[in-house]
Amino acid sequence: MTTPGRGLHGHVLETLGPAITAGEYPPGSVLRTDELAQRFDVSRSVMREAVRVLESMHLVESRRRVGVTVRPRSEWNVYDPQVIRWRLAGADRPQQLRSLTVLRSAIEPVAARLAAKHATADQCAELTECALGMVAHSKGHQLEGYLLHDVAFHRVILNASGNEMFARLGDVVAEVLAGRTHHDVMFEDPDPAAVTLHVQVAEAVRAGDAARAEHLTKEITEGALQELDILAP
Amino acid sequence: MTTPGRGLHGHVLETLGPAITAGEYPPGSVLRTDELAQRFDVSRSVMREAVRVLESMHLVESRRRVGVTVRPRSEWNVYDPQVIRWRLAGADRPQQLRSLTVLRSAIEPVAARLAAKHATADQCAELTECALGMVAHSKGHQLEGYLLHDVAFHRVILNASGNEMFARLGDVVAEVLAGRTHHDVMFEDPDPAAVTLHVQVAEAVRAGDAARAEHLTKEITEGALQELDILAP
DNA sequence: GACTCTTGAATTTGTCGTACTTAATGGGTT
DNA sequence: AACCCATTAAGTACGACAAATTCAAGAGTC
Structure with a gap:
């Protein structure tokens, strides 16, 4: 990485x-x-x-x-991937993770909405595959496998949005998710509710239900905010 | 600039x-x-x-x-201000303006929500000042003066959100608004409804009404999307 | 005496040119 | 097919000079 x-x-x-x-x-x-x-x-x-x-x-x-x-x-150019990496490796890692999580909470719901409208059949298939992978690794301390599918899931959403600015945040989201798994909050299995939400998002995108995809994704990111004790928007 | x-x-x-x-x-x-x-x-x-x-x-x-x-x-590092400037000056300016406007539509409502919670008294005052400036320049082809206050308004919102990632998008928003005024859509006076919305956002932030600030800002950015014939999220 | 303006020296980056090193590529040989 | 070697373009180093800006000293004025 x-x-x-x-x-x-x-x-x-x-x-x-x-x-x-x-x-x-x-x-x-x-x-x-x-x-x-x-x-x-x-x-x-x-x-x-x-x-x-x-x-x-x-x-x-x-x-x-x-x-x-x-x-x-x-x-500072705080969107520069290298700057983000440096800051995540340094002292204000917590502050940086908070900023990025708030950014996620703004971007991802809109990205999901757009993905529901623009996603190709391949992307829909990949999405459900990722969601199923998350389900398969959601029990029994398979955090690494879970993380892998979680990251892939959000990458597909961002790419499928068809917006290049969103797509370029894939690395940022990956970094935030990895940071959560490796350092901070997750010591046990992931929240079952979150897993369900991902499956439902995949369904909504496949069905082209933009409003539902946005709302479900908002619930996911609000969960991430709560994990960091940030007031949910 | x-x-x-x-x-x-x-x-x-x-x-x-x-x-x-x-x-x-x-x-x-x-x-x-x-x-x-x-x-x-x-x-x-x-x-x-x-x-x-x-x-x-x-x-x-x-x-x-x-x-x-x-x-x-x-x-490419599409968030690099210099890259954004170069692309806005080049052939895919329209495509770039669309991407950035979609980005705005994701960021600004959340920023307004946070601003309603975190804005200082000074920032609230500045916000109403900007809104009043927009009203004052909304009639009689004073586009330059209007733009100035419009840009300032959105900068204050982004800064008041307290999120550094949002704050750094001030220049981007400024560029999009300036682009709209100078090259593309606006030849007459700005939409009165938009002006009213800005005033209401300033009020909502002052009152600490986060949900209302978010909703009103969403209406503003949806208007911007419609100007570019982008399906409103 | 205090203040301002000018002048000039010191300092640090900016630019240039050259020589050499390193690594990857492509072709030729075994 | 495997290996070796020549070629090529970037990587690194060093030394010299140009340019610009800060800072201080000094002259001049009020």
Whole structure:
């Protein structure tokens, strides 16, 4: 899942990026390219390329005679998958999971509604397959198998919505679901009600019942919100 | 609003980025760094930095002995503000506006709901101020003034939601609203019903009526969808 | 004496060119 | 078919100079 930092420039990013997003360098902090190059034992060229990437993520700003200044969090490109990964690996992982779960609660119901209208026969078949897979792994501590089908299910929904912006959130949803399974809430079998809801969503999409697909998905995401003690919208 | 491409590296990006997102180089196309450097009359270092940025946006992939290959659209970081800007300036502007408007229709109602719960007194005041500004500019072809307050209104909502992911969509919403005013649909005064809805949203948020704020905002975004002939969710 | 404006030096990024290294590809040989 | 090697384009390093902006010192004025 993690990108193994191709090349020296990638290695530098995999160290500097998490450090910055973790708040190790507070907003306004000034870094110097030469010093960083020395610290990481790379050439200035490599460090400059790394800084350029951080700049394109709006994590830092590079100005002459000043150096590389860290920008405030409010300006970061928080939708950049790499930034999301770094933040999920760092100190504000809980905060990040909350933000993303709220995002899910807004996106997925609408995506399900659109999926009910646009899904192909193949996608419908895949959807029911995933739902059945979830049922099959819902008892007896088969969390990994369950997660696999759960992630696949939500990916299909997002893709079937026909909206590219929704489709690109597949990785985010996967990360949130994986995070929940591996670190946080789930120690036992998943909630049977949630499993049922997924099956019903698959049915609704297959039947082309947009309103029902949206409503059921909303119930799923509200469940996710409650798990994190977020007031249900 | 537009970033003026700071430095040579920025200038290269402002040319190459739009070209790639416009599909001028179809997925799988291979570019060579040296050739590009020659074409843009910059050093290889500068071109390499530009390529690194394009790579961080998942627009291209750089591999040894092969070159810089253009990735398929499905892998692009479509939430990157720069990518959004490039695509809005290019050929698939209509498609992009549709995607973003659908995204709005998912996000903004939930954001309004959260804003009703989290908005500070200052934010409530600003919100009513924006709504009143919209009313004041709703007659007599004052489209620019209307747009200004409209954008500000939606920014306040997104910020007041307290969710950083929502807040970062302020620029996107601004771009969509501006696009609608300047290029596409609006030649006359804005729909009076829409103006009224904004005023009512401001009231609902002030009153802390989350459900009402959500519902009213949903009506606003559904109106935006209908303007683009998208089936209302 | 306090203040402002100008000037210039110091500093850090920006750009360039070159040389060398590394890895993947494709073809030729065994 | 398996292996080896030459080719190729990116990856890395280093050194030099250009450009811009900050900061302070100094001149001039009120």
